[in-house]
Amino acid sequence: MxxxxxxxxxxxxxxxxxxxxxxxxxxxxxxxxxxxxxxxxxxxxxxxxxxxxxxxxxxxxxxxxxxxxxxxxxxxxxxxSRIQKKETVVEFEKDKRINTEKTLETDSNQNKTINKVKILFDRDTLYSSLNFLEREKKDSIIKILSEFEISESKRLHKKVITYKESIIAWNKRVKASERDYYDPRYQRNDLSQPKFIKDVSKEQLPRLYRILDMLCTIFEKLGEIIIDDLRIQIGKDIVSFEVIESTDKVNHELTKEEAQQLVKYNDEVKRHSYASKPNIRKYDYIPNGLLRIKMSNGKYIKDTKSNKLEDMLPEIVILFYQCYFEIRTQREDWEEAQRKCEEAKQKARMLQERIDQEKKKTREFLNMLSDYKLADEIRKFVGILKDSDKADQETIEWMSRKADWIDPTISAEDELLGKREHYKSDEEKNKFLKEEKYYW
Incomplete structure (x- = not known):
């Protein structure tokens, strides 16, 4: 038509x-x-x-x-199409629109109607919003989103089931820990509080489970890893998020106990006695059922008056991948900085090693030169002794042999002292020549 x-x-x-x-x-x-x-x-x-x-x-x-x-x-x-009913249109990115279409399919075996939600979105806008991803990844996201259906009768994702069970266990433990200490049903609460429940009311927990199921299912289909704590691992990076319920600020209604405290305080003031005014808050913050998904970078997407998070899956996927890209960029920048820092340290180490090696080589050369000068002085001294006839031939020969032992150009091996280590310092060589004490 x-x-x-x-x-x-x-x-x-x-x-x-x-x-x-x-x-x-x-x-x-x-x-x-x-x-x-x-x-x-x-x-x-x-x-x-x-x-x-x-x-x-x-x-x-x-x-x-x-x-x-x-x-x-x-x-x-x-x-x-087989579309029976169209849901409200929601804003997409900056300019485009997404429409969720609810299809009704009849189960011929059970003769019952199953509601499924299918997401329609502007492919070009989605593609451009993910321009930081590889082409193959963008094509995969578009394909999977196009085929993705949200079914109200679908069994929850196994990670969400585990999470739901942890909340049930937590609530039971909280109730048990509030009992009297001597009550046999008392139990100390040593469990870790499940994430999200601090910011989501009990009335909105079923919605929370559905939203988490939607996220786990779609990202698992996209090839990402769902960690046990429900964070999403994309590549090497982990994307954290919060689900928070908005609140309405209303004037605080006094409880019976607070009213009694105020009466007591006013009576004490009238008697001109010292009284500490009870600390009673002015406002209460009542959960209003509007949820938002907040990313670790501070960006968020939330329910509006006409649209729920369940209808904004493409926007949510974009938000997660944008956050992932920021995390990946920060990690890569940090790794690059670490690499450059390590490279600079390595260059400094190599330079220092060359300097130390040069110093050592120079010291050894000076030590050898010191031996050469010492051997030359010994030979001069031997010549003087020969001319003065003040030393016997055996002593002169011994001195000459020691000069040859000390002289690095000859480096004769002494039958008792072995070879002299010319490269060592004078202090080390003199220490070698010191007498050692033995206890037999």
């Missing part, structure tokens, strides 16, 4: 809402609508246009006029 528009009418409606909204409004095949607009040169608004328009900013420079064309009318194919 086809639907007919004038070219000007279609241009006007698209720029007033969006191509997605027009497709939803008239039940058109969205992809066919985009193709038809391209064929007859109807310009489509960009993301910045919708962002500026939504925030009251200037959009004059962002409007692309409708070019002239000989074509005046356009026919667009209507959407053929």
């Amino acid at each position: 086809m639907m007919k528009f004038t070219r000007e009418q279609l241009y006007k409606e698209i720029w007033e809402t969006s191509a997605r909204q027009v497709a939803i409004k008239y039940s058109l095949n969205y992809q066919k609508l985009l193709n038809q607009c391209k064929e007859i040169s109807i310009p489509l608004p960009g993301g910045k246009y919708f962002y500026n328009r939504q925030h009251g900013l200037d959009i004059d420079n962002l409007i692309t006029p409708l070019p002239d064309s000989k074509i005046s009318d356009i026919e667009v194919e209507k959407q053929r």
Whole structure:
């Protein structure tokens, strides 16, 4: 079935809402609508246009006029589907729209109706929002999101079941720990408090389980790892998040005990006696059922008046991968800084080793030179002794042998002292020549 528009009418409606909204409004095949607009040169608004328009900013420079064309009318194919009911449209990224469509399928075996939610989204916008990922990864995300269905009757993910059981155990332990110490049912609460329950009311726990199940299921399908504490490991990095319920600020209603404390305080003031005013809060913060998913980088996505988190899966996926990219970038920057630091340390170590080696070599050379000078002095001294006839021949020969032993150019081996280690310092060589005491 086809639907007919004038070219000007279609241009006007698209720029007033969006191509997605027009497709939803008239039940058109969205992809066919985009193709038809391209064929007859109807310009489509960009993301910045919708962002500026939504925030009251200037959009004059962002409007692309409708070019002239000989074509005046356009026919667009209507959407053929089993859709029974359409949920509310939610904002996507800065400018686009997502529509969740609820399909009704009949189970012929059990004769009952099963509600399934399928997500429709603008592929181009999603693709551009994930431009930091590899092409194959983006294609995989789009494919899996296109096929993903949320079923109310689906069994919870095993990680969520474990998490749910931990909350049940925690609540039982809290109740047991509040009993009288001598009550046989008393039990000290030494369990770790499950995450999220501090910020989510008991009434919203079923929703929390469904949202966590949706996240675990989609990210597992995307090839990521669900850690036991429900954080998502993407590649080498772990993405943390919180689920928080918003609260309404209302005036605090006095409890019976607080009212009694105030009466007692006022009576004591009237008697002019010292009284410490009871510390009673002015406001209560009542959970209102609106949940938000907050990432470790501070960014979040939340329920609105018309849309729930369950309808915002593509936005949530984008938020997680954007957070992952920030974490990965920080890790890679840190690793690069560590690598450069280690490289600088290694260069410094190698330079220091070369310096130390050069120093050692120089010391050894000076020690050898010291031996050479000492041997030369011994030979001069031997010559003087020969001329003065003040030493016998045996002593002169002994001295000459010691000069040859000390001289590094000869380095004769002594029958008792072995070879002299010329490279050692004078202190070390003199220590070697000291007499040693033995106890026999």
